[in-house]
Amino acid sequence: MHRLPPRHLPRVLVLGLVPIAAWFVVRPLLDPVPPLPALYTSVGFSIFAFLSTVYLVLALGQTFVKAGLKGGDLLKPYRHEIPIPESMGLVCASVYILLLMLFIPFAFSNFIMNFASQKHHLEGISVVEFPHHQLSVYLSSLLSLLIATMLGFLDDVFDIRWRHKLPIPIIASIPLLMVYYAERGNTHVVVPLPLRFMFGTVVNLGPLYYIYMALLSTFSTNSINILAGINGSEVSQALIIAISVILNDLLYLPWPMDFRIPLHLLGNKAEVEFGGVWSAGMAHGSRELVERHLFSLYFMMPLVAVCLGFMYHNWYPARAFPGDTLCYVTGMAFAVVGIQAHFSKTLLLFFIPQIFNFVMSCPQLFGLVPCPRHRVPRYDPDTNLLYPSTTEFPKPPSRITNVTLRTMAALGLTELALHPSTGAIQTATNLTILNFLLVRLGPMNEKRLVQVLMCSQVAGSVLAFVVRYGLAGLVYDGDRR
Amino acid sequence: MHRLPPRHLPRVLVLGLVPIAAWFVVRPLLDPVPPLPALYTSVGFSIFAFLSTVYLVLALGQTFVKAGLKGGDLLKPYRHEIPIPESMGLVCASVYILLLMLFIPFAFSNFIMNFASQKHHLEGISVVEFPHHQLSVYLSSLLSLLIATMLGFLDDVFDIRWRHKLPIPIIASIPLLMVYYAERGNTHVVVPLPLRFMFGTVVNLGPLYYIYMALLSTFSTNSINILAGINGSEVSQALIIAISVILNDLLYLPWPMDFRIPLHLLGNKAEVEFGGVWSAGMAHGSRELVERHLFSLYFMMPLVAVCLGFMYHNWYPARAFPGDTLCYVTGMAFAVVGIQAHFSKTLLLFFIPQIFNFVMSCPQLFGLVPCPRHRVPRYDPDTNLLYPSTTEFPKPPSRITNVTLRTMAALGLTELALHPSTGAIQTATNLTILNFLLVRLGPMNEKRLVQVLMCSQVAGSVLAFVVRYGLAGLVYDGDRR
Numbered sequence: 001m002h003r004l005p006p007r008h009l010p011r012v013l014v015l016g017l018v019p020i021a022a023w024f025v026v027r028p029l030l031d032p033v034p035p036l037p038a039l040y041t042s043v044g045f046s047i048f049a050f051l052s053t054v055y056l057v058l059a060l061g062q063t064f065v066k067a068g069l070k071g072g073d074l075l076k077p078y079r080h081e082i083p084i085p086e087s088m089g090l091v092c093a094s095v096y097i098l099l100l101m102l103f104i105p106f107a108f109s110n111f112i113m114n115f116a117s118q119k120h121h122l123e124g125i126s127v128v129e130f131p132h133h134q135l136s137v138y139l140s141s142l143l144s145l146l147i148a149t150m151l152g153f154l155d156d157v158f159d160i161r162w163r164h165k166l167p168i169p170i171i172a173s174i175p176l177l178m179v180y181y182a183e184r185g186n187t188h189v190v191v192p193l194p195l196r197f198m199f200g201t202v203v204n205l206g207p208l209y210y211i212y213m214a215l216l217s218t219f220s221t222n223s224i225n226i227l228a229g230i231n232g233s234e235v236s237q238a239l240i241i242a243i244s245v246i247l248n249d250l251l252y253l254p255w256p257m258d259f260r261i262p263l264h265l266l267g268n269k270a271e272v273e274f275g276g277v278w279s280a281g282m283a284h285g286s287r288e289l290v291e292r293h294l295f296s297l298y299f300m301m302p303l304v305a306v307c308l309g310f311m312y313h314n315w316y317p318a319r320a321f322p323g324d325t326l327c328y329v330t331g332m333a334f335a336v337v338g339i340q341a342h343f344s345k346t347l348l349l350f351f352i353p354q355i356f357n358f359v360m361s362c363p364q365l366f367g368l369v370p371c372p373r374h375r376v377p378r379y380d381p382d383t384n385l386l387y388p389s390t391t392e393f394p395k396p397p398s399r400i401t402n403v404t405l406r407t408m409a410a411l412g413l414t415e416l417a418l419h420p421s422t423g424a425i426q427t428a429t430n431l432t433i434l435n436f437l438l439v440r441l442g443p444m445n446e447k448r449l450v451q452v453l454m455c456s457q458v459a460g461s462v463l464a465f466v467v468r469y470g471l472a473g474l475v476y477d478g479d480r481r
Numbered sequence: 482m483h484r485l486p487p488r489h490l491p492r493v494l495v496l497g498l499v500p501i502a503a504w505f506v507v508r509p510l511l512d513p514v515p516p517l518p519a520l521y522t523s524v525g526f527s528i529f530a531f532l533s534t535v536y537l538v539l540a541l542g543q544t545f546v547k548a549g550l551k552g553g554d555l556l557k558p559y560r561h562e563i564p565i566p567e568s569m570g571l572v573c574a575s576v577y578i579l580l581l582m583l584f585i586p587f588a589f590s591n592f593i594m595n596f597a598s599q600k601h602h603l604e605g606i607s608v609v610e611f612p613h614h615q616l617s618v619y620l621s622s623l624l625s626l627l628i629a630t631m632l633g634f635l636d637d638v639f640d641i642r643w644r645h646k647l648p649i650p651i652i653a654s655i656p657l658l659m660v661y662y663a664e665r666g667n668t669h670v671v672v673p674l675p676l677r678f679m680f681g682t683v684v685n686l687g688p689l690y691y692i693y694m695a696l697l698s699t700f701s702t703n704s705i706n707i708l709a710g711i712n713g714s715e716v717s718q719a720l721i722i723a724i725s726v727i728l729n730d731l732l733y734l735p736w737p738m739d740f741r742i743p744l745h746l747l748g749n750k751a752e753v754e755f756g757g758v759w760s761a762g763m764a765h766g767s768r769e770l771v772e773r774h775l776f777s778l779y780f781m782m783p784l785v786a787v788c789l790g791f792m793y794h795n796w797y798p799a800r801a802f803p804g805d806t807l808c809y810v811t812g813m814a815f816a817v818v819g820i821q822a823h824f825s826k827t828l829l830l831f832f833i834p835q836i837f838n839f840v841m842s843c844p845q846l847f848g849l850v851p852c853p854r855h856r857v858p859r860y861d862p863d864t865n866l867l868y869p870s871t872t873e874f875p876k877p878p879s880r881i882t883n884v885t886l887r888t889m890a891a892l893g894l895t896e897l898a899l900h901p902s903t904g905a906i907q908t909a910t911n912l913t914i915l916n917f918l919l920v921r922l923g924p925m926n927e928k929r930l931v932q933v934l935m936c937s938q939v940a941g942s943v944l945a946f947v948v949r950y951g952l953a954g955l956v957y958d959g960d961r962r
Contacts, residue, residue, distance in 0.1 A: 067639050068549060098652070101624070104659035135663060139620035142656070143582070146627050153631075157638065158548050171579070175623070178585035182616060 004082060004319055006061070007312060009054045021047035028106065035254060041106040042298050045099045046305035052095045053309025057320050061085040061313075069156065071321060075230060075379040075386065075446050084318060087156040089234075089326025092306040093149040096329065099302050100142055107298065108135045134295070140179035141299065141336040145329055148172040148221070152328030165324075169221040170214045172332055176339060177210050186342075192475040213339050220338070220347075221331030223354035226361060227433060228327070229376030230386075231318040232311060232450045237354070237457055238330035239307040244350045244461040245337060246300045248468075252293040292341035299337050303330065316447040349464035353457050357433040360413055364391070364431050368401050375430040377438055377449070385443040388415065388429035396424040415439050485563060485800055487542070488793060490535045502528035509587065516735065522587040523779050526580045527786035533576045534790025538801050542566040542794075550637065552802060556711060556860040556867065556927050565799060568637040570715075570807025573787040574630040577810065580783050581623055588779065589616045615776070621660035622780065622817040626810055629653040629702065633809030646805075650702040651695045653813055657820060658691050667823075673956040694820050701819070701828075702812030704835035707842060708914060709808070710857030711867075712799040713792060713931045718835070718938055719811035720788040725831045725942040726818060727781045729949075730774040773822035780818050784811065797928040830945035834937050838914040841894055845872070845912050849882050856911040858919055858930070866924040869896065869910035877905040896920050 024044025028037030064070065064085035071086045072079040151168050154160075160168075187209035191199045205212065228234050307330070313320040338347035348355070364371040370391045377386040397405070405428050408414045413436055417427040429435045437452055438444070444452070505525025509518030545551065545566035552567045553560040632649050635641075641649075668690035672680045686693065709715050788811070794801040819828035829836070845852040851872045858867040878886070886909050889895045894917055898908040910916045918933055919925070925933070 063639060069638075098655070101655050101659055104656075105662050108663040135660070136617040136620055139617055139624060139656070139660070142624055143620060143627065146624065146631070150627070150631050150634075153634075157550075158544060174579070174582050175585075175620070178582055179616070179620070181586050182589040184590075 002082060003062075004084075004317065006058055007319055008058065009051070013054075014051060017047050017051060021045075021051075025106075036294065038103075038107045039294065039297065042103065042301050045103055046301040049095050049099050049302045049305040050309045053092055053306045054312050056091045056095065057088050057310060057313045060091055061088065061320055064088060069323075073231070073318060073321075074374065074376055076317060077381045084321055086321045087153060087323030087325050088313075088320040089310070089322040089324070089329065090149065090153050090156075092310045092322075093145070093152070093325055093329040095309075096302055096306045096333075097142060097145055097149065100145070100299070103298065104135070104138070107138070134291070136179055136183065137340055138295070140175040141340055143175035144172050144217075144336055145332050147175070148328040148332035149325060152323065152325035155324040155328070166222060167218065169218045169328065169332065169335070172221075172328070173214050173217040173335065176217070176336065177213060180213070180339070181210070190476060194475060212344075213335075216338060216344055216348075217332055217335035219358075220334045220351065221328055223351060223358050224331050225324060225327040226365075227354055227357045229374065229432075229434060230446050230450055230453075231316040232314050233434070233453060234322045234327050234330075235307050235311045235314050236450060236454045238326070239304060239311065240454060240457040240461060241334060241350045242300045242304045242307060242330075244464065245296060245334070245347065246304065248343070248346060248465075249293040249296045249300065249341075252289050253297075254290065292343075296337040296341040296343075299333055303333050316450060346464070346468050349467055350461055352460035352463060353433060353453075360408075360431050360433065360436065362431075363401070363404050363408075368404060369397075369428065369431065372430070375432050375435070377434055379446075380443075383443070385445055386438060386449055387443050388435040388438045390417070390427040390429050392427050393425055396422070401425075412440060483563060484543075485565075485798065487539055488800055489539065490532070494535075495532060498528050498532055502526075502532075506587075517775065519584075519588045520775065520778065523584065523782050526584055527782040530576050530580050530783045531786040531790045534573055534787045535793050537572045537576065538569050538791060538794045541572055542569070542801055545569060550804075554712070554799060554802075555855065555857055557798060558862045565802055567802045568634060568804030568806050569794075569801040570791070570803040570805070570810065571630065571634050571637075573791045573803075574626070574633070574806055574810040576790075577783055577787045577814075578623060578626055578630065581626070581780070584779065585616075585619070588619070615772070617660055617664065618821055619776070621656040622821055624656035625653050625698075625817055626813050628656070629809040629813035630806060633804065633806035636805040636809070647703060648699065650699045650809065650813065650816070653702075653809070654695050654698040654816065657698070657817065658694060661694070661820070662691070671957065675956060693825075694816075697819060697825055697829075698813055698816035700839075701815045701832065702809055704832060704839050705812050706805060706808040707846075708835055708838045710855065710913075710915060711927050711931055711934075712797040713795050714915070714934060715803045715808055715811075716788050716792045716795050717931060717935045719807070720785060720792065721935060721938040721942060722815060722831045723781045723785045723788060723811075725945065726777060726815070726828065727785065729824070729827060729946075730777045730781065730822075733770050733774040734778075735771065773824075777818040777822040777824075780814055784814050797931060827945070827949050830948055831942055833941035833944060834914060834934075841889075841912045841914065841917065843912075844882070844885050844889075849885060850878075850909065850912065853911070856913050856916070858915055860927075861924075864924070866926055867919060867930055868924050869916040869919045871898070871908040871910050873908050874906055877903070882906075893921060 021044045024040050024047065027034060027040040027044070034040055062085070064087065065083050069085060069087045070083035072082070073084050076082075148169065151172060155165055155168065187206055188202045188204050189209070191201060191203050224234060224237055227237060310320070310322065310326070314322060334347060338344035363369045364375070370393070372389075372391055375389060375391075378389040379386055396402075402425065405414060405416060405425055408431070409416045409428075414431060415429045416425050418424065419426050429439055433456070434449065434453065437449065437456070441452065502525045505521045505528065508515060508521040508525070515521055543566070545568065546564050550566060550568045551564035554563070554565050557563075629650065632653060636646055636649065668687055669683045669685050670690070672682060672684050705715060705718055708718060791801070791803065791807070795803060815828060819825035844850040845856070851874070853870075853872055856870060856872075859870040860867055877883075883906065886895065886897060886906055889912070890897045890909075895912060896910045897906050899905065900907050910920055914937070915930065915934070918930060918937070922933065
């Protein structure tokens with residue numbers, strides 16, 4: 001056996017989804033024109049993106065294997081027998097970016113915009129489409145995504161060491177930063193209430209803001225990349241974060257209905273009103289806020305689609321691996337919407353598991369604790385279960401390492417094996433969220449572990465919404481940027 | 482011996498050029514501001530591009546070899562012993578695109594533009610910089626270049642068959658076309674004088690214009706790609722075409738001096754005036770024409786720089802191969818300036834040797850004559866000379882093939898070997914410009930052949946200028962688009 005039985009695209013899915021997608025794509029051209037025409041097209045394109053990804057990942061798998069882009073599945077009994085195509089995130093990224101390019105005329109062409117605005121000039125907040133000058137912002141975002149894809153693929157081909165690849169996303173963020181500068185982007189931030197006595201209400205960060213943007217893209221990219229190693233882990237994180245961003249965006253759109261949520265239960269000072277054509281949901285009639293969140297939706301909906309399509313093949317037991325390419329392009333997509341649509345703080349809240357994983361990893365990333373080449377859990381072929389993997393200390397660790405590890409063990413983050421007589425640390429479980437979950441919940445199989453990981457990501461997003469729309473009222477007033 | 486002695490970057494070049502480049506980059510910020518500030522920066526960036534390319538192609542060569550991106554030099558005695566790094570056009574493309582991105586704030590930021598316009602608001606044609614709304618055009622060009630780079634590299638990694646890769650540049654031209662459409666780009670063309678009785682002065686090509694643009698990028702990319710095979714052939718074509726475009730652009734800029742060239746000698750109806758701040762050379766005071774040719778210069782000057790830098794290592798005997806990546810990115814760069822700066826007809830004139838090679842290749846490309854995997858000339862290790870390579874006819878060719886080949890032989894384009902008794906064609910020299918040169922001029926070594934090729938490219942450009950500024954007056958009046 002040289003290949004796992006492939007997962008085909010069910011024909012019923014194709015026959016069912018293609019007409020629906022086609023209807024969504026052409027909907028803006030049909031009378032009566034909907035209030036947000038390009039949004040329909042974006043939904044249609046996303047469905048096509050899903051179908052294309054499912055089809056192409058299957059169709060191109062063996063081409064990748066032949067070109068040497070392959071790897072054994074570390075946590076499987078057939079590890080050395082069956083090569084799995086690697087770097088197939090390239091296919092997702094290509095479909096994603098191609099569709100975002102083909103979307104340009106729908107979002108920006110004068111023809112469609114004029115057509116739509118004639119119909120809607122009287123109806124409430126006149127959000128026909130985001131304005132023409134935003135085209136360069138959109139294009140700079142595409143450039144960043146494309147560079148991220150390219151660098152991710154080069155990373156896969158040349159196998160760059162992780163210490164060298166940490167700053168790679170900064171290169172990909174150059175177009176974002178350059179256009180942000182050329183367009184005189186806003187570098188002011190709202191100061192939290194407790195600090196206003198020092199800085200005032202708004203402070204201009206100037207060049208610091210650019211550093212912040214570059215670091216944001218570095219973080220979002222690498223934090224997904226280091227939470228990897230089991231089937232479906234990378235793509236499921238990206239999927240859940242993207243869905244969370246979409247849910248957040250939807251709160252700011254003009255909806256035909258109007259509803260309230262009792263946010264005072266979460267600690268907010270006032271009721272928050274969602275929806276309504278006239279008040280445009282949480283945008284409170286701000287055309288700019290609606291446009292920003294539309295922009296975010298245009299990037300996030302196809303991302304969800306390609307992630308879903310890829311997950312179909314990447315799900316346990318995986319038929320395709322994402323490679324660094326997928327982590328780079330998804331991470332950059334999040335950075336793009338966070339920066340361009342100005343909700344980077346909210347975005348970071350959706351990265352709670354990644355932040356946890358990163359903080360936990362620091363002792364290994366920065367050399368305090370030995371870091372093996374792979375930190376994925378250990379696979380036991382007899383039980384088919386995963387156990388926490390460990391890092392070894394051939395000689396007793398230094399004092400600071402000792403204190404760090406014993407503190408982490410006391411917090412339940414790692415498990416130590418001590419020398420029976422001296423009590424010195426001999427091994428510690430590797431400091432990743434995956435090993436942490438196995439330490440806390442006991443050994444489980446790979447499929448179960450990725451499900452637990454996804455649950456923790458969902459829980460993180462729920463917490464994020466509570467913090468954003470509940471607790472944030474304590475440190476910020478309604479002034480959003 | 483596993484490696485040819487590398488060509489190092491002479492330290493005196495670094496020490497001499499770095500301060501000059503730095504001065505050019507910061508020149509726009511120094512008082513008095515020059516009339517075209519970003520042009521200075523572009524020159525400075527180009528010098529840096531040259532130095533970076535020379536350095537990086539050397540530094541990364543062995544990394545490419547290790548990653549499997551390598552090939553034997555077909556026309557050398559050490560063909561099987563020494564691997565030469567392949568696809569190193571990727572380095573050129575990366576340096577090129579990175580610098581074009583870093584150039585954005587210099588060309589488009591309000592700060593520099595305002596700074597410059599304050600100084601120059603009184604001096605003749607007020608070309609401070611090309612306007613802000615052109616940013617999206619610039620970004621779409623970068624996207625196309627980046628996609629071309631990516632696809633070229635994928636072509637190198639996956640080794641796509643040439644029939645499949647012919648349409649690849651169309652994908653790369655999508656951003657160009659989409660933004661052209663969204664920006665309501667001009668689809669009118671001026672009709673040549675002899676046809677005006679039918680179509681009028683100007684005709685709107687509509688969708689045909691988009692097809693024309695897509696085909697232009699396909700042609701410019703593939704025509705360079707098929708004129709390949711000997712050390713330095715690809716990069717020298719790109720270099721000479723880029724220099725020709727630059728010379729043409731310079732005719733449209735406002736120069737401090739003013740001079741005339743007696744173009745009536747070339748058959749033009751009127752004297753043509755070059756230079757002069759007030760009349761802005763051949764732009765005749767048209768701000769738009771000056772801006773278009775500035776745009777072209779911003780793309781062509783760094784291209785010349787990276788080509789020169791790469792040629793340093795690609796020159797006979799080559800230390801690095803360009804791969805398809807270089808052909809794709811340079812071809813797309815020419816398409817970009819031809820389309821965005823609206824001089825596609827002039828541009829095509831600079832492709833005379835490529836058009837000749839393409840037309841000559843057609844019988845082999847379209848299956849009339851057998852097409853071997855490589856059509857490069859044949860190398861004779863004893864004499865170190867190149868001879869025309871041949872394609873064989875195991876059975877007598879069909880009638881149409883017979884007629885085609887005998888006609889081409891009569892024109893001196895190929896040399897046939899006939900069966901001594903039946904007179905049937907047994908072999909024919911491959912139908913490329915390289916074999917044609919060897920047929921006409923006799924065997925020569927590889928270095929000499931590339932020099933001859935370069936001479937023919939230069940001759941083609943001289944002819945192009947004669948046609949453009951001499952004969953074109955016969956079929957076009959002064960109305961340029």
